[in-house]
Amino acid sequence: MTNLPINKLREKFPFLMQEDIKLSKYTACRVGGPADVLFTASSAVELAAIVSYLNKLKLDFFILGGGSNVLISDKGVRGIVILNRAKHIKFKVKTDPPTVWAESGSSLIHMARLSAERSLTGLEWAGGIPGTIGGAIYGNAGAHGGEISDILISTDVLLKNNKRVQWGAEELEFEYRGSKLQNMQRTVVLSASFKLAVGDIDTITQEMNDYLAVRRNTQPPGASMGSMFKNPPGDYAGRLIDASGLKGIRIGDVEVSPKHGNFFINYGNATGQDVSELIDFVKKNVLEKFGVSLELEVKMIGDW
Numbered sequence: 001m002t003n004l005p006i007n008k009l010r011e012k013f014p015f016l017m018q019e020d021i022k023l024s025k026y027t028a029c030r031v032g033g034p035a036d037v038l039f040t041a042s043s044a045v046e047l048a049a050i051v052s053y054l055n056k057l058k059l060d061f062f063i064l065g066g067g068s069n070v071l072i073s074d075k076g077v078r079g080i081v082i083l084n085r086a087k088h089i090k091f092k093v094k095t096d097p098p099t100v101w102a103e104s105g106s107s108l109i110h111m112a113r114l115s116a117e118r119s120l121t122g123l124e125w126a127g128g129i130p131g132t133i134g135g136a137i138y139g140n141a142g143a144h145g146g147e148i149s150d151i152l153i154s155t156d157v158l159l160k161n162n163k164r165v166q167w168g169a170e171e172l173e174f175e176y177r178g179s180k181l182q183n184m185q186r187t188v189v190l191s192a193s194f195k196l197a198v199g200d201i202d203t204i205t206q207e208m209n210d211y212l213a214v215r216r217n218t219q220p221p222g223a224s225m226g227s228m229f230k231n232p233p234g235d236y237a238g239r240l241i242d243a244s245g246l247k248g249i250r251i252g253d254v255e256v257s258p259k260h261g262n263f264f265i266n267y268g269n270a271t272g273q274d275v276s277e278l279i280d281f282v283k284k285n286v287l288e289k290f291g292v293s294l295e296l297e298v299k300m301i302g303d304w
């Protein structure tokens with residue numbers, strides 16, 4: 001049973017709210033039980049309206065973007081989830097530097113491709129990274145030597161006291177796969193702007209395609225959460241898992257990918273419980289073999 005003021009919420013947002021909605025279809029690994037309440041925000045304005053109302057009522061919420069870096073429990077979320085579908089993207093190509101502004105639910109891959117089409121360089125590394133701009137900022141997404149923090153100009157953030165702040169990279173305290181946002185409650189990135197540079201369209205496209213090819217060669221297709229663990233200092237989670245002989249280990253319908261040890265693949269009917277058990281198994285074995293305690297990159301959400 002939920003303690004949420006359901007009637008109040010329904011009255012305030014009759015068209016944006018659904019109840020008891022299974023979250024598996026909104027996650028990249030296709031795992032996750034129901035949320036008591038699911039809001040869908042189709043613009044940054046809607047997102048701000050929902051969040052500021054929830055903040056007023058002091059109600060916690062979880063923002064689900066692309067669903068690529070989360071593991072939601074089978075029991076689901078006894079509370080509120082907001083599906084961020086605010087996807088507007090605007091370029092300023094004639095300014096120096098050229099910039100792109102995006103609502104936080106925009107796809108990072110989409111923004112990278114639109115930039116390439118406009119001969120704008122700076123996002124080649126992002127052409128294959130699933131997830132939203134908000135998620136990318138929250139976890140300082142990166143690949144192939146690039147990170148979202150490198151190109152960020154500013155974010156429009158709504159804090160839990162409902163103040164709006166414009167935070168740059170310094171205020172966000174970026175680190176490897178992390179930002180200050182990960183320690184903040186009831187706070188949401190509404191939109192962000194990024195600096196790019198004018199480049200040569202063929203070079204940009206080539207570089208992006210090369211990174212995609214590397215990805216295809218080293219990372220498995222299929223339903224997964226992306227990298228499960230952060231790379232420990234001076235080493236690689238994938239290498240450690242591989243060298244521990246754990247590739248191909250399977251619990252229920254989830255398997256440590258034989259292609260890349262830091263990817264877990266859902267072959268169709270994996271449960272959150274299966275994934276969580278595989279996480280523990282892998283962590284235990286890598287710790288025993290190498291004395292390294294792997295830290296999850298994926299966030300575990302809901303009741304465990």
Ligand code: EPU
Nearest residue numbers: 143144145218226227229230231236238239242259260261
């Ligand atoms: N390796 C193995 N066995 C494996 C997998 C990897 O020995 O099964 C070795 C590789 O040979 C290589 C090293 O481990 O020497 C690193 O592997 P890889 O080059 O595949 O990169 P990664 O560190 O595993 C990181 C990011 C990825 C990103 C790639 C490409 C992390 C945790 N992961 O992977 O990001 O796509 O680099 O730049 O930082 C993500 O964060 O979700 C993600 C996919």
